[in-house]
Amino acid sequence: MSQTDKILIKNGRVIDPANNVDEKADVLVAGGRxxxxxxxxxxxxxxxxxxxxxxxxxxxxxxxxxREPGDEEEETIASGSAAAVAGGFTSVVCMPNTDxxxxxxxxxxxxxxxxxxxxxxFIYVMGAITKARQGVELAEMGLMARAGAVGFTDDGAGLQxxxxxxxxxxxASMFDVVIAQHCQDDSFGTAGVMNSGYNCTILGLPGIDxxxxxxxLWRDVQLVKRANxxxxxxxxxxxxxxxxxxxxxxxxxxxxxxxxPHHLLLTDDAILDYDTNFKVNPPLRTAKDIEALKQAIKxxxxxxxxxxxxxxxxxxxxxxxxxxxxxxxxxxCALSLYVKALIEPGVVDWSGLISLLTCRPAGVIGIDxxxxxxxxxADITIIDPDAEYTIDRETFVSKGRNCPYHGWDVKGRVETTxxxxxxxxxxx
Amino acid sequence: MAKNSKLKWNRKHLxxxxxxxxxxxxxxxxxxxxxxxxxTRSIKKAPPLRGKVVVNMFFEDSTxxxxxxxLAASRLSADIIDFTxxxxxxxxxxxxxxxxxxxxxxxxxxxxxxHNAGGAPKLLSRxxxxxxxxxxxxxxxxxxxxxxxxxxxxxxxxxxxxxKIGIVGDxxxxxxxxxxxxxxxxxxxxxxxxxxPTLMPSCVDRLPVNVCYKxxxxxxxxxxxxxxxxxxxxxxxxxFPSIRxxxxxxxxxxxxxxxxxxxxIVMHPGPINRGLEIESEVADGKNSVILKQVSNGLAVRxxxxxxxxxxxxxxxxxxxx
Numbered sequence: 001m002s003q004t005d006k007i008l009i010k011n012g013r014v015i016d017p018a019n020n021v022d023e024k025a026d027v028l029v030a031g032g033r034x035x036x037x038x039x040x041x042x043x044x045x046x047x048x049x050x051x052x053x054x055x056x057x058x059x060x061x062x063x064x065x066x067r068e069p070g071d072e073e074e075e076t077i078a079s080g081s082a083a084a085v086a087g088g089f090t091s092v093v094c095m096p097n098t099d100x101x102x103x104x105x106x107x108x109x110x111x112x113x114x115x116x117x118x119x120x121x122f123i124y125v126m127g128a129i130t131k132a133r134q135g136v137e138l139a140e141m142g143l144m145a146r147a148g149a150v151g152f153t154d155d156g157a158g159l160q161x162x163x164x165x166x167x168x169x170x171x172a173s174m175f176d177v178v179i180a181q182h183c184q185d186d187s188f189g190t191a192g193v194m195n196s197g198y199n200c201t202i203l204g205l206p207g208i209d210x211x212x213x214x215x216x217l218w219r220d221v222q223l224v225k226r227a228n229x230x231x232x233x234x235x236x237x238x239x240x241x242x243x244x245x246x247x248x249x250x251x252x253x254x255x256x257x258x259x260x261p262h263h264l265l266l267t268d269d270a271i272l273d274y275d276t277n278f279k280v281n282p283p284l285r286t287a288k289d290i291e292a293l294k295q296a297i298k299x300x301x302x303x304x305x306x307x308x309x310x311x312x313x314x315x316x317x318x319x320x321x322x323x324x325x326x327x328x329x330x331x332x333c334a335l336s337l338y339v340k341a342l343i344e345p346g347v348v349d350w351s352g353l354i355s356l357l358t359c360r361p362a363g364v365i366g367i368d369x370x371x372x373x374x375x376x377x378a379d380i381t382i383i384d385p386d387a388e389y390t391i392d393r394e395t396f397v398s399k400g401r402n403c404p405y406h407g408w409d410v411k412g413r414v415e416t417t418x419x420x421x422x423x424x425x426x427x428x
Numbered sequence: 429m430a431k432n433s434k435l436k437w438n439r440k441h442l443x444x445x446x447x448x449x450x451x452x453x454x455x456x457x458x459x460x461x462x463x464x465x466x467x468t469r470s471i472k473k474a475p476p477l478r479g480k481v482v483v484n485m486f487f488e489d490s491t492x493x494x495x496x497x498x499l500a501a502s503r504l505s506a507d508i509i510d511f512t513x514x515x516x517x518x519x520x521x522x523x524x525x526x527x528x529x530x531x532x533x534x535x536x537x538x539x540x541x542x543h544n545a546g547g548a549p550k551l552l553s554r555x556x557x558x559x560x561x562x563x564x565x566x567x568x569x570x571x572x573x574x575x576x577x578x579x580x581x582x583x584x585x586x587x588x589x590x591x592k593i594g595i596v597g598d599x600x601x602x603x604x605x606x607x608x609x610x611x612x613x614x615x616x617x618x619x620x621x622x623x624x625p626t627l628m629p630s631c632v633d634r635l636p637v638n639v640c641y642k643x644x645x646x647x648x649x650x651x652x653x654x655x656x657x658x659x660x661x662x663x664x665x666x667x668f669p670s671i672r673x674x675x676x677x678x679x680x681x682x683x684x685x686x687x688x689x690x691x692x693i694v695m696h697p698g699p700i701n702r703g704l705e706i707e708s709e710v711a712d713g714k715n716s717v718i719l720k721q722v723s724n725g726l727a728v729r730x731x732x733x734x735x736x737x738x739x740x741x742x743x744x745x746x747x748x749x
Contacts, residue, residue, distance in 0.1 A: 196630045201629035203547065204569065318555075322544070322548075
């Protein structure tokens with residue numbers, strides 16, 4: 001290892017929540033690993049002056065849709081990966097609702113391979129719980145786990161059959177994986193396109209009752225009591241879901257949950273003009289739900305912040321609100337959104353925010369990442385906490401332009417992203 | 429033509445009633461009164477839309493509304509194109525915007541649109557230059573129906589101020605109910621929604637209305653009763669056990685009418701399910717204004733076509749300057 005391969009990040013504020021570190025320090029990277037954190041005199045081939053910057057473990061997003069295979073016109077693993085590092089994410093977990101679904105060993109290997117070829121961010125995969133995400137037959141979770149799948153979900157839909165869900169939980173318990181659920185009870189009907197409430201009434205659009213999410217989450221918590229396996233509630237959006245999670249955690253059940261930026265920043269008031277960029281599932285809820293989610297984050301009940309980055313073609317988002325697809329693309333501006341939602345109103349401090357984007361999500365999927373411990377893989381994100389800018393979706397490297405935050409003035413921006421000891425993104 | 433000449437109509441689109449002021453609604457009604465007279469002439473035609481092209485874009489079945497708009501446009505001497513297509517719920521095929529842009533490329537002035545998706549007319553208005561008139565979108569609004577309803581009430585009762593109006597039936601899936609609620613309450617009426625809880629929209633308590641689950645509790649107090657059609661095609665899952673049971677609690681029959689005020693007017697947006705929400709004797713009885721509603725619809729739609737076109741021409745002129 002020659003000095004020229006080394007990277008020295010000097011004078012930054014190092015925030016490493018897993019190690020209770022929040023101090024001014026230098027970070028030395030060598031051989032793809034964190035060699036040292038502290039006051040470092042050594043020379044290095046590459047020196048990054050991080051004065052005024054935050055130096056944090058590489059960010060982890062447990063919930064992205066990179067659309068490959070099947071919908072490469074919306075996003076590819078390559079374009080999504082480039083967007084990820086531009087957003088400071090050194091690891092992302094791809095959801096299996098592609099076409100065909102990621103529901104067997106070769107398809108898991110395919111996603112991993114495309115991720116390696118893109119050479120941007122680390123790509124992890126959650127496989128489908130059931131074949132083709134049909135909710136009928138179990139997929140080969142064991143073989144997928146052996147190929148590296150970190151968990152399983154039929155995301156995009158909830159697993160309706162209660163007995164099958166229990167079997168999936170029990171079966172998966174013999175592998176070290178997490179079963180994740182997009183909580184949505186279809187027995188209420190599947191026609192809804194926005195939160196059920198006053199706004200859906202005056203807009204004449206079919207509603208999605210908060211109960212649709214809460215009923216399945218509640219059911220799953222009961223099932224988890226019977227199966228010794230980690231369970232993760234994806235993108236929870238309602239005050240009622242927060243109560244169910246709080247209760248489950250109080251009982252000591254292995255239940256975790258995640259929250260998106262849009263469920264922290266936007267309410268269904270945003271839909272009053274039928275702008276389909278605000279059409280997302282679970283739908284945007286109310287100010288009361290936002291308050292409950294923020295309080296849950298404050299109370300430590302939320303384990304991960306995730307984007308649910310869901311790129312769609314502009315031509316599809318130009319359809320009628322009833323017909324347009326659900327989803328928001330936000331990977332590149334996510335950090336700024338979390339700053340707006342959580343730091344600016346004082347819900348959490350920087351250390352609290354970074355833990356929800358690093359060590360805590362790493363714990364949810366059980367990967368050895370999300371820290372700046374000496375010897376750890378060198379995934380590092382450098383953030384300018386004071387940088388102010390206007391979100392411009394036209395500058396995204398993601399193919400997704402369905403970003404409702406276009407034109408927002410925000411603060412806090414990713415400057416450099418180091419993945420496995422290589423600088424994979426550097427602004428300007 | 430309008431009594432209140434101070435107010436000007438400035439909208440080139442009529443997308444819904446919710447955004448309109450009471451003054452704007454009255455302005456349309458006053459304008460419609462002027463046009464009603466045309467239908468009594470031996471030569472039923474006036475020239476204000478001569479040389480203008482109106483396209484009826486109907487993505488949902490309709491007989492009376494489309495006929496009414498067609499006739500209204502032809503009375504005003506416009507050329508009319510009919511475009512009928514089943515709306516596609518999937519993203520394949522031509523999108524609404526593409527369809528509209530193509531039709532607009534033919535040179536049209538006013539689009540009358542009916543669509544199964546709430547908000548479709550608004551989407552259209554953002555993407556084309558022609559005037560857009562909403563002829564019913566999903567269960568959002570049906571503004572010309574509400575206008576002809578309040579026109580008919582005003583004709584029968586003089587004014588809506590203080591009137592007690594009942595709207596009976598499937599409120600949740602009714603665009604007529606939504607537009608009626610806005611129009612009637614803006615003009616000063618007290619509206620009561622009557623129907624089973626499963627057919628009430630969410631957060632109904634936040635609408636400016638009363639809610640009642642028993643028609644028998646309020647029938648005696650009503651000045652106007654508007655019986656909505658049970659729309660089986662829109663309701664989705666079963667919202668009440670049977671038609672028989674529904675009729676028993678919410679049907680307007682001869683027995684119930686005996687308890688109503690002598691001068692109550694009975695309305696229905698059509699088409700009627702005879703014997704279901706309303707008995708034939710009542711639908712055809714002396715209190716019924718159902719056919720008047722249809723005739724008045726013509727005058728109201730003439731007024732709307734006339735006014736949006738005028739606003740568009742004003743806008744075009746000011747842009748030239």
